Amino acid sequence: MKQIVFFIFLCLTAHLTASDKNDSLADLLQSFGDNGEYDRMDSIYGVITRENRYEQDKLYALDIDLDYARYLNQKGDCDKAYTLLAQTRKKAATLGKHLSEQSSRSQIQTIEALATYETAYGQWQTDHLTEARSTATEAISLLEQLKDSANLAEAYNLSGVIHRKLFMFDNAISLYEKALAITEDLQNYNLAAIIVSNISILYNEVGKNNEAIQVSRKMFAYPQTDTLTIDYRIGEVNRLCNHAILLANNHLLGNALDTLRLVNKKLQPEMPDGLKLLAYTQYARVARDLGKPSQALQYFQKAMSYKATTLNKANIANLEYLYGYMLFHDTDSLSQARQYVMKAADFARQHPSGLLPKVLLTLAEIEAKRHENQLSYQLVLEAYKANDELNNQYFHNRLSGFEAELDLKEKDLQIAGINEKRAEEKAAYLARTYTIGGILVLVVLLLVILTISMHKRKIAFNLKQLKLEKEIKDKEMQSQLLLTDMHKKMTEQYICGLEDSNNRISKELHDGVCNDLLSIEIEMRQAETPSFSIQLERIREALRNLSHQLATPVFHNFSLYQVLALYTDKLKSLENIHIECYIEESIKQITFPPEQTQEVYRILQEAISNLVKHADAQNAYVTVSQEASQIHILIEDDGKGFTPNSFTNNPLQSGLGLKNIKERCSKLQGDCEIKSKEGQGTVVHFWFPI
Incomplete structure (x- = not known):
């Protein structure tokens, strides 16, 4: 097993090297999922879950799990997707409680909302419709809180599909219309065309064929975007086929044939074989109804050539019934007609629908022509019985839908009653509050008036006190200035006195002491005492220098x-x-x-x-x-x-x-x-x- 995993990893590494090296494993997962390469997608997911980043980056892991679950739903592995989505929603809810950054919390909420939507999608695919309806409603609520218009439109559309399958047609139409309004506002005309197609099919199911055609025509008035992509062209052909079916059901065969001719022009070899089978089947049906059997036979044979490669068994059964019906009525190929109709009957018995009574009656006619009267009689009885069961089932489902809608309306009425009662209680509470508030306001006003009066008196007192303090400070400042001025004058007087004293001492030293010392020095020289004369000369010179230092120089x-x-x-x-x-x-x-x-x-x-x-x-x-x-x-x-x-x-x-x-x-x-x-x-x- 380890060798197999290692080989897969080497293959993936080689693929990454050969293609764009900048593509991540997450991009490969999306690429394989979009292309329907589900085996390779599973392998990539296994590799990603063993990455360090998957273990360490919780947001990245949730994104990967959500994408993989979405592709599992597309693959049809809804049970596995449901388990993974439940884990994703639980992890997202837990992680969201511990995140403080607003951007990360918003991302977590988006993941939780999309996981809820995908859960509802999987439940719808597996016919768990009641759970799907509840989950889709929850997804809508989450997306409304996030104001995520694009995904909200998808959620409304899915909820409409679920309500339609539950025969809650009024609710389905309301949800479709909400989805349509959002998509038109976002100018997402591709999704708008799909929603319009869903609405027209719903009108057709309830027998409102004229309304169905009018709504269906609306999608052809939308601006065309992304017309070069294969997905757009497949969707366009599919919508044209549905419109042609609506026209044919309303007996507008000429318009239906014109629409199908346009379909033939738009069909391309790379389109799915099931789509080609559907288009050619409807073309043959309309051509026969218009009295063109040879052309119808030609297109029936074209449709039959794609039977082996078509996955939609219901479309194959419908083709076999229509082709057998034509062979029986317009050719002599009785045995071949019987063969095709019997195949259609086998499928219709296993999957009861409106096709079953028609197939059984046609088969009864064929058996009658073969003189198998007893078998023909049994088939007629079976046809009427199947028709009764289908009618009963339809009425039962429709009644269930009405009951469900009634329950919803009753709940809405109860909620409205509760809200009305709350509004009345709130109004009474507000009246009491306003009364008490008015009284309190009056009391507060009186208190404010008293407070203002006291405050004014206090302000007046404070102003007087401030004035006195200012006067005191001014007096102190004046005293300080006087002291400073006195200190300055005393300093100047001191320095001037010092200079005068120095000048006086210098003059006395120079004129008095120095001259006396000079006289003594002359006498000692005459007395021939050189040592004393030298000492006196030094003393005299020192005193002379000192007098010069003390005297104030003239610097002018x-x-x-x-x-x-x-x-x-x-x-x-x-x-x-x-x-x-x-x-x-x-x-x-x-x-x-x-x-x-x-x-x-x-x-x-x-x-x-x-x-x-x-x-x-x-x-x-x-x-x-x-x-x-x-x-x-x-x-x-x-x-x-x-x-x-x-x-x-x-x-x-x-x-x-x-x-x-x-x-x-x-x-x-x-x-x-x-x-x-x-x-x-x-x-x-x-x-x-x-």
Whole structure:
């Protein structure tokens, strides 16, 4: 068995390679099903069910099962299809409860609805009509919820067919008309033509031949689509044959013959032999009724040539009856006529229908002509008995149909009564609700009025309170502004006082102490004490430098770049520390007020002074750069550094130097930042706008 399965799989693989490699196994399943290659379809389904995707993708598995069940119904294996469809519906219902995505849930609902439709189709094929009617109604309900118009039309049509077979003709016509309205709205004229054909056949069954012909003619007014496909052409020929039968039954033989001539033109070799047999049989029948026996005989013989390849036994029996009837009445071939009529009679006895009485009466005539009077009499009795049974059966079925329709109408009336009662109860409930609601509305209105009044008072109180709070905030803001202004003025006074003090000390040092030291130095040189004179010279030079540092330089004739360049050049002459300076060329273009240039100079001087005194650094770097609309000055050293928040005499950390720098940065509308770590040097960064 495993070898057979493996061989089938190899064959399928070869088929996939030889044909279109992009076709999936699912496409092959549909292709084999559409072409009626059911054995290959079964093999493909077996391969698909062993795929990983079939096990893992539940939606894919449900689609495959639904397609396979549909083809099983077409194949006629309805029991197997019913079992598979029941499993599919159950799986779909279970899976739909666990899906959150709307698109996946909609797909699941569609699969469940189509599986319900296919179940009803299989039940109709196996003559389980009561179950089929219930299942078809369920399918219609599901498709209506999905608003799936195309499949809903199919479901209405199937339900109409089932009701027709149950002799519930009024319901069948109503369902057909619903299906027809949908298909015409969708412009699906092929399906519309099929539905029109079903309606015309139904009218013919109830004896409304004129209505049947009028309805049947409607399908020829539809626009023709897909006319090149073989399915369309087969359907067209089939509909023309049915129309010709309706015309013949209404004794419009000339019109029927014209229609059948058109059928002959449209028949093609690739069409089913059963269709050819039906067309030629009807042509021969109409030709004979029109008094053209030779032409009728010719077409009967054409029809007989397709008997062996026709699957529809009822059409074969009808052909044999009509051909035998003609041979009996229009030729001398009595034995041959008897042979064909007897075959038709055997089939009619096994499958009782309206054909049976006619076949038995014809056979009785043949036996009478053969002088088998007793046999002829028995056949006549059998014919009348069969006719009575058929009539009784028809009336019984029709009565059952009426009863079923009556039951449906009674249920509809009961439902309508229940709905009417519910409507009355709802109206009374609404009246009570409106009354209570009106009272509640009045109460609410009163409460709203009271609430609004209280709310207005509260708003007025809040406004007063807000006004007071605003006045308080304004006073506080004014106080804050005054404090800020006072702080600013105090800062300016402090800096101005500091400058004045520095200038005064510088002048005293330069004019007083330095001159006194110079006099002492001259006297010591005259006293020939060079060591003391050298020390005094150094002290005097140091005091002189200190006085220059304390004195406020005059920056009116110097730009910021020049001041920074002169100061940084002076820093390079320091002996105890090596200072590298870099000033961007863009600083040359900046015009700075002298007062602000002085503040920049003092900040830089303060930072360098602290660095030289306390950092114990070997190297330092001064960088002056411009970024956007700000000037950044960065002073870095490799000195001993310090730990923030620890006690030290470093002015930058203790707050003296930092306070001085920050106050001057504040005057420049800038800020500063100092970073240091013990043993890793210090970085002083200050910036201000241009």
